Amino acid sequence: MPEMPEVQGLVEFLRARVTGLTFTKASVTAFSALKTYDPPIDALVGSAATGVERHGKFVDVATTGGIHLVFHLAKAGWLRWYDVLPSTIIKPGKTPIALRVGFDDGSGFDLTEAGTKKSLAVYAVRSPADVPGIARLGPDPLDAGLDxxxxxxxxxxxxxxxxxxxxxxxxxxxxxxxxxxxxxxxxxxxxxxxxxxxxxxxxxxxxxxxxxxxxxxxxxxxxxxxxxxxxxxxxxxxxxxxxxxxxxxxxxxxxxxxxxxxxxxxxxxxxxxxxxxxxxxxxxxxx
Structure with a gap:
């Protein structure tokens, strides 16, 4: 399972690559992974990423549209980055890909999950605090306040x-x-x-x-x-x-x-x- 250090590595990687880019695609292909419906996930399209943060093991991509793309990779999930996003059509249930995200420079990423137990979670929310798992988090272990x-x-x-x-x-x-x-x-x-x-x-x-x-x-x-x-x-x-x-x-x-x-x-x-x-x-x- 990805934990704080690996998630922080992902956050810093994404922050350096997607900040300022505009979403052109946000397609869920494993419908069990999507935990929210309002706002819809495709409302991300047309907005630009303004930053990427970490909350515990959650990744939070903020946008100009006021929507946050939040995801938790659970035990067997991972992020696969592409400098050039594949154009192949993803068939639901036929691939480990749960979410595909594209940006206006042609780059993008997939969220994938191995195995049969599906726990990867994707949220489109107006505030990270709307994600139940984030709302109940304790302090970050490296937060200055946790002396x-x-x-x-x-x-x-x-x-x-x-x-x-x-x-x-x-x-x-x-x-x-x-x-x-x-x-x-x-x-x-x-x-x-x-x-x-x-x-x-x-x-x-x-x-x-x-x-x-x-x-x-x-x-x-x-x-x-x-x-x-x-x-x-x-x-x-x-x-x-x-x-x-x-x-x-x-x-x-x-x-x-x-x-x-x-x-x-x-x-x-x-x-x-x-x-x-x-x-x-x-x-x-x-x-």
């Missing part, structure tokens, strides 16, 4: 595993499964540690790990075209998606815990005092 004390206040009293807290978009916006693994590895913290039980020193360490991990990932994504962002993300991972490989810090084997539709990865030596986490959703550290 160490504000971060501690978000954790205080939460009898929830810290892995889940980091992934909860209503608490902190933009971090998902992959970067929560990376942050916790950098902090040398178990994913099953309870947020409310963290000491002041542990909060300090976790906050610093979050800022450093995400800042480095954004720097690695910056300037890359969409086609290169996924590989850049994979190369930067220390534990996520590295099951069976050696931890780059201590050399121990990276382990996984599997859930219904995803998994988490961690290093026992670095994060759980050598203990192996049981492969159950509600497990605790083995005694």
């Amino acid at each position: 160490r004390d504000a971060f501690a206040a978000l954790l205080a009293g939460r009898r929830t595993q810290i892995k889940g807290v980091l992934r909860d978009q209503s608490i902190i916006a933009g971090v998902g499964n992959a970067y929560s693994d990376e942050i916790l590895h950098a902090a040398k913290m178990s994913p099953y540690a309870l947020a409310a039980n963290l000491t002041e020193a542990e909060v300090d360490t976790l906050y610093a790990a979050m800022i450093t991990t995400l800042t480095e990932a954004i720097d690695a994504a910056r300037g890359k075209p969409p086609a290169d962002l996924k590989d850049a993300k994979r190369r930067g991972m220390r534990v996520h998606g590295r099951r069976g490989e050696a931890c780059p810090v201590c050399g121990d084997e990276v382990r996984s815990v599997f859930f219904a539709d995803n998994s988490l990865e961690y290093c026992p030596t670095c994060q759980t005092s050598g203990k192996i986490l049981a492969d159950r959703r509600l497990s605790r550290l083995l005694k």
Whole structure:
């Protein structure tokens, strides 16, 4: 799933290429992806892009017509950019393309989604706040207002595993499964540690790990075209998606815990005092 660093890379890429261009096409080919009907998506045609912003994992393209094209790539979505947009006719249901957007200089992009579970979401709205997922977002982890004390206040009293807290978009916006693994590895913290039980020193360490991990990932994504962002993300991972490989810090084997539709990865030596986490959703550290 694209998370904050890759989405920020997409935003900066689009901002540099589409700002000032006029929409000539906005065609939805996977009708389940379109979550709004007023204004209609084709009302974008004839308006110019005035900027591109990120809200958590959402991309927001503002226009002179007062309409925002907002999309969320979900687990298996991606953006495919074209300097020259293909002229081929897209047949609904016969392609992974969910949305095709064109501009007056001939460029454009497709939003695509792999797999059978379709979760990619597209919105045409008058304000980003009209998108329910944006309206309930917590603070951005790199927002200046989310200092160490504000971060501690978000954790205080939460009898929830810290892995889940980091992934909860209503608490902190933009971090998902992959970067929560990376942050916790950098902090040398178990994913099953309870947020409310963290000491002041542990909060300090976790906050610093979050800022450093995400800042480095954004720097690695910056300037890359969409086609290169996924590989850049994979190369930067220390534990996520590295099951069976050696931890780059201590050399121990990276382990996984599997859930219904995803998994988490961690290093026992670095994060759980050598203990192996049981492969159950509600497990605790083995005694």
